[in-house]
Amino acid sequence: MADDKLQLYLTHRAALVDYAAPIVGCRARAEDVVQEAWLRFSRHDDAADIRHPASYLYRIVRNLALDQTRRSATEKAQPGGDELLAELPSSTASPEQAVSQQNELAAISRALEELPERTRLAFEMHRLGGFTLQHVATHLNVSVSLVHQLVHDALRHCLERLEGEP
Structure with missing residues (x-):
């Protein structure tokens, strides 16, 4: 079963990174999310009945990506962080745009959770x-x-x- 899991992961790895990248905002973080998903997926009890392992793996990636997005938003709100961020040149959206995008992402995430x-x-x-x-x-x-x-x-x-x- 472990070989089946590894083969499933290797088959879907690139698509999983593509899936996570828009959620977390960059491919490097998406790679980290997919790696963490693999670790969780590979440690899952083989005796448990997973009807659709690929779907389960995508769900792990989605949940981890959303968790990382929330964690990043929380980390940005840390005291003293504004001064450090102000010193760095910005190549990203303005704070207002970032908040708006995060709100939209959260709304889309909630909407997807409502779907069958x-x-x-x-x-x-x-x-x-x-x-x-x-x-x-x-x-x-x-x-x-x-x-x-x-x-x-x-x-x-x-x-x-x-x-x-x-």
Whole structure:
């Protein structure tokens, strides 16, 4: 079973990094998230029944990426950090833009959590993981047109939640 886990990880590693990068904001942190996900995934009890190991691995990556984003936001709010940050040249968004982007990311994360599992997974695999509709359809054992509809529904749901955010 350990070899199966390793093969699954190696097969999906690049897509997992691509999946985590937009959430954490850079590829280097995404690499760290994927590595941590592998450690957690590999230590998982082989006797436990995981019906969709790839989906489980994507969920670990998503959760770790969101945790890291929250942790980074908290670390930025540390006392004395403003003076240090003010001395560094900025190549990123303004503080207002960063807060707005973090709020949008949090709203999208909440919106994705509200979705049914299959809809969320189809969206994450296609839009965040870079998988083709055909690959997602094969993975979920549904038609390509249904995957297209699921992704569309997820996008619409996220947009509605973003428009409803203050």
